Amino acid sequence: MLRRIKEVRITEADIMEAARTTQGIVEMKDIKYAFIERNGAISIISAT
Numbered sequence: 001m002l003r004r005i006k007e008v009r010i011t012e013a014d015i016m017e018a019a020r021t022t023q024g025i026v027e028m029k030d031i032k033y034a035f036i037e038r039n040g041a042i043s044i045i046s047a048t
Contacts, residue, residue: 008036018042 015034019025023044033045 010036010042015042015044019044 012028015031018025018041019031021034023046024037025031025044025046030047031044033048035043035045037043
């Protein structure tokens with residue numbers, strides 16, 4: 001996942017912010033998927 005993050009020019013912190021604010025996730029290992037939506041928002045799918 002980290003390689004793809006660099007390709008789209010977002011940071012791990014950007015993903016973790018979205019995970020915390022939308023899902024209450026605090027660790028990267030708890031994220032199964034992260035999507036960048038057409039409007040620029042980051043959507044998170046939990047690993048659990």
